[in-house]
Amino acid sequence: MTEQSPALDNLLSETRTFPPDGEFAAQANAGAGMYAEAQSDREGFWAEQAEKLDWESRWDQVVDWSNAPFARWFVGGRLNVAFNCVDRHVAAGFGDQVAIHWVGEPGDTREITYAQLQEEVCRAANGLASLGVVAGDRVAIQLQMIPEAIVAMLACARIGALHSVVFGGFSPTALRARVDDAEAKVVITSDGQYRRGKAAAMKAQVDEALVGAESVQRVLVVRRTGAETPEEVPWTESRDIWWHELMATQPAEHEAEAFDSEHPLFILYTSGTTGKPKGILHTSGGYLTQAAYTHRVVFDHKPGQDVYWCTADIGWVTGHSYIVYGPLANRATQVVYEGTPNTPHEGRHWEIVQNYKVSIYYTAPTLIRTFMKWGSDIPAKYDLSSLRVLGSVGEPINPEAWMWYREHIGGGRAPIVDTWWQTETGAIMISPLPGVTHTKPGSAQAPLPGISAKVVDDNGAEVPAGGGGYLVLDKPWPAMLRGIWGDDERYRETYWSRFADQGFYFAGDGAKYDSDGDIWLLGRVDDVMNVSGHRISTTEVESALVSHPAVAEAAVVGASDATTGQGIVAFVILRGSSTDAGEQTVQDLRNHVAGEIGPIAKPRQIMVVSELPKTRSGKIMRRLLRDVAENRDVGDVTTLADASVMDQIASGLKSGS
Numbered sequence: 038m039t040e041q042s043p044a045l046d047n048l049l050s051e052t053r054t055f056p057p058d059g060e061f062a063a064q065a066n067a068g069a070g071m072y073a074e075a076q077s078d079r080e081g082f083w084a085e086q087a088e089k090l091d092w093e094s095r096w097d098q099v100v101d102w103s104n105a106p107f108a109r110w111f112v113g114g115r116l117n118v119a120f121n122c123v124d125r126h127v128a129a130g131f132g133d134q135v136a137i138h139w140v141g142e143p144g145d146t147r148e149i150t151y152a153q154l155q156e157e158v159c160r161a162a163n164g165l166a167s168l169g170v171v172a173g174d175r176v177a178i179q180l181q182m183i184p185e186a187i188v189a190m191l192a193c194a195r196i197g198a199l200h201s202v203v204f205g206g207f208s209p210t211a212l213r214a215r216v217d218d219a220e221a222k223v224v225i226t227s228d229g230q231y232r233r234g235k236a237a238a239m240k241a242q243v244d245e246a247l248v249g250a251e252s253v254q255r256v257l258v259v260r261r262t263g264a265e266t267p268e269e270v271p272w273t274e275s276r277d278i279w280w281h282e283l284m285a286t287q288p289a290e291h292e293a294e295a296f297d298s299e300h301p302l303f304i305l306y307t308s309g310t311t312g313k314p315k316g317i318l319h320t321s322g323g324y325l326t327q328a329a330y331t332h333r334v335v336f337d338h339k340p341g342q343d344v345y346w347c348t349a350d351i352g353w354v355t356g357h358s359y360i361v362y363g364p365l366a367n368r369a370t371q372v373v374y375e376g377t378p379n380t381p382h383e384g385r386h387w388e389i390v391q392n393y394k395v396s397i398y399y400t401a402p403t404l405i406r407t408f409m410k411w412g413s414d415i416p417a418k419y420d421l422s423s424l425r426v427l428g429s430v431g432e433p434i435n436p437e438a439w440m441w442y443r444e445h446i447g448g449g450r451a452p453i454v455d456t457w458w459q460t461e462t463g464a465i466m467i468s469p470l471p472g473v474t475h476t477k478p479g480s481a482q483a484p485l486p487g488i489s490a491k492v493v494d495d496n497g498a499e500v501p502a503g504g505g506g507y508l509v510l511d512k513p514w515p516a517m518l519r520g521i522w523g524d525d526e527r528y529r530e531t532y533w534s535r536f537a538d539q540g541f542y543f544a545g546d547g548a549k550y551d552s553d554g555d556i557w558l559l560g561r562v563d564d565v566m567n568v569s570g571h572r573i574s575t576t577e578v579e580s581a582l583v584s585h586p587a588v589a590e591a592a593v594v595g596a597s598d599a600t601t602g603q604g605i606v607a608f609v610i611l612r613g614s615s616t617d618a619g620e621q622t623v624q625d626l627r628n629h630v631a632g633e634i635g636p637i638a639k640p641r642q643i644m645v646v647s648e649l650p651k652t653r654s655g656k657i658m659r660r661l662l663r664d665v666a667e668n669r670d671v672g673d674v675t676t677l678a679d680a681s682v683m684d685q686i687a688s689g690l691k692s693g694s
């Protein structure tokens with residue numbers, strides 16, 4: 038295993054457990070028997086989950102793993118994903134049920150029923166088709182959390198086009214790289230977005246990204262802020278079209294065609310260990326089966342009774358699986374909130390929970406720690422008694438935050454589900470089951486029924502209880518990625534080469550079993566940082582830094598951060614003889630990274646140094662830089678080519694920043 042910080046040692050001595058409440062257990066969707074059932078007949082178990090969807094024709098084979106690592110699930114089956122998320126609920130008589138309680142940042146709201154959602158998705162599907170989008174085409178979507186984002190995704194799914202959602206906070210450069218890689222034919226965006234009470238231009242940024250983008254034929258623009266000036270909303274007559282104008286001309290009916298179970302559904306880019314993001318490819322039947330199954334059992338969701346709220350953004354996989362596909366397939370009534378949690382005040386989330394009687398709330402540890410910082414007196418002002426299940430995702434949750442969440446948000450009563458999964462896994466893999474599991478603060482605990490995961494050592498042998506190593510997934514699962522867009526070799530290399538002999542999927546996370554055999558996730562073991570639950574590669578930020586004319590060399594590490602999990606700390610060597618980091622240079626560099634990647638990648642701290650610690654083979658020793666960034670004594674320096682470098686860095690820092 039890699040080095041372990043003192044904080045993790047603390048975490049692993051956690052011994053508190055919380056047994057399920059009897060009343061909750063009696064009504065729970067999950068039962069203890071599911072583990073054994075799935076164990077004895079894995080394929081039968083998944084077939085049972087898939088049967089809860091509506092298939093135009095049934096599969097002939099549950100899983101085909103003969104061409105591993107390329108899986109096929111529910112082989113030969115045909116279905117339409119959007120039909121399953123919308124139309125079948127209307128057909129079953131639930132057209133009047135609210136699908137989305139939408140809350141805009143400035144305070145405007147919309148209620149969208151399943152019948153209305155159906156109409157909007159049909160219009161959008163017709164609209165996209167009228168622009169020449171056909172099954173298999175790629176549509177890039179850069180939108181904030183407005184209903185049109187969900188409608189656009191479902192419209193793509195309905196006509197068999199792949200969406201590639203790009204987080205609204207990503208820079209024009211980042212958007213362009215994704216548009217080019219997927220050769221997107223259409224881009225969907227908005228005039229502008231509200232952020233902390235202010236309207237920021239969006240269309241202008243998208244236009245900047247698309248200069249010379251050859252694949253893009255049309256840009257569809259949702260009106261949100263009402264920005265009008267040509268600077269805010271530049272317009273190319275032959276290419277651009279307003280969303281509302283297009284929809285107004287489209288019929289509200291659309292016949293949903295069924296697609297093969299393995300028809301591609303979407304691409305979602307995520308950071309890898311190199312500078313180039315990976316386009317993770319997901320397909321239809323298996324993905325929807327696992328998204329719906331996990332949403333049902335992990336959140337104990339009851340259609341028509343629960344009000345569900347996942348605070349993620351659709352730009353991340355959590356928004357795909359637990360705002361769009363899982364909840365809608367299960368006929369959820371959900372809250373979708375456009376804005377930031379402290380606009381206009383720090384009680385905004387709790388006010389929304391109170392107003393809509395939210396019963397299931399799913400968020401990230403970074404936000405929980407932020408709420409802690411704001412103070413427990415804030416949630417105490419609201420009635421949170423409707424909450425009955427709380428979820429966490431994105432990074433390990435420290436026991437202190439877990440306990441605070443339980444006490445101050447869950448009233449000491451609502452079970453907490455700490456859900457481990459990845460963009461690549463498509464849906465939740467490791468999590469307690471509410472009503473079944475005795476929960477433990479800080480542990481994701483056990484693979485879900487139907488899922489198999491192990492902690493193994495360097496040789497791929499499972500470690501004993503109490504031992505640590507790497508998390509692997511040793512059996513294929515329905516929502517698994519089907520590859521990296523356009524790069525089969527990178528897919529094999531990234532996930533399947535580390536334990537090729539055993540045929541394990543390597544997740545890139547360190548993990549440990551406790552003495553009960555429960556799993557504790559320990560963070561990434563590669564050069565991927567986790568900042569507020571977002572994956573950012575050190576290489577990506579390093580490339581952005583060295584693309585600035587003032588920078589000669591850069592090394593980036595993720596240093597532990599009390600609020601964001603990890604914070605980005607950069608060490609840079611400036612060009613020429615300058616080691617004098619003016620405040621202005623540092624500021625320029627931070628802004629440059631924000632411009633290249635997006636504000637989420639802005640380094641928390643930039644240290645100007647004259648040398649970087651390197652091994653004799655020229656590999657930067659990030660471990661030592663992490664020691665410096667976390668104010669620890671620098672560890673073993675014997676493999677350094679020049680052992681005095683660390684002294685130089687340390688003394689430079691004392692006099693410098």
Ligand code: 6R9
Pocket residue numbers: 307353354355429430431432433434455456457458459460461481544545546558559560561567570571572
């Ligand atoms: C869903 C999502 C995946 C990486 C993953 C791991 C970390 C996610 C976690 C967790 C500990 C949890 N991660 N959930 N670590 N406990 N409950 O976040 O996908 O953005 O692809 O990130 O996030 O390191 O490998 P993605």
